[in-house]
Amino acid sequence: MSLFTAFLNTLLLSFFELIYLVGILVAVGMVIGVIERYSNRYLIKAFGPRGLYLTAWIGTPIHEIGHLIQCFIWGHRVTRVKLLQFGHPNGVLGYVEHQYNKNSIY
Structure with a gap:
């Protein structure tokens, strides 16, 4: 394996690991946002606008x-x-x- 190929493989692996890390954080943030929206909606429905x-x-x-x-x-x-x-x-x-x-x- 040449030095250039090893460098490209390392670069590619680092890129995918970064995407996995950021992707998981973004996905969790989106799920929390959806849960927040539903909980706010139910609070307002149950207790009125001041329910929050x-x-x-x-x-x-x-x-x-x-x-x-x-x-x-x-x-x-x-x-x-x-x-x-x-x-x-x-x-x-x-x-x-x-x-x-x-x-x-x-």
């Missing part, structure tokens, strides 16, 4: 705390945090505003 708040009151703060922790890990300066809010015109339930630290390598 039943899960948002615990899920949104946990999600935003995850963002907050990442900001501290990567050295970002946190300027504002809202763990849970209702009635925002854009439907935003929570957020973490931060600024990038220019001295950080990340």
Whole structure:
């Protein structure tokens, strides 16, 4: 086997492994998206438009705390945090505003 053929085989194998990895992640994400859509639809059907708040009151703060922790890990300066809010015109339930630290390598 020539060096060129070995290089091509390695390149091809790496490409297919990358496609498998990314493909699995995309497929799982799509399945989770479909499940989310159905669960939201059933919550709204059972409890009305405010039915989503039943899960948002615990899920949104946990999600935003995850963002907050990442900001501290990567050295970002946190300027504002809202763990849970209702009635925002854009439907935003929570957020973490931060600024990038220019001295950080990340």
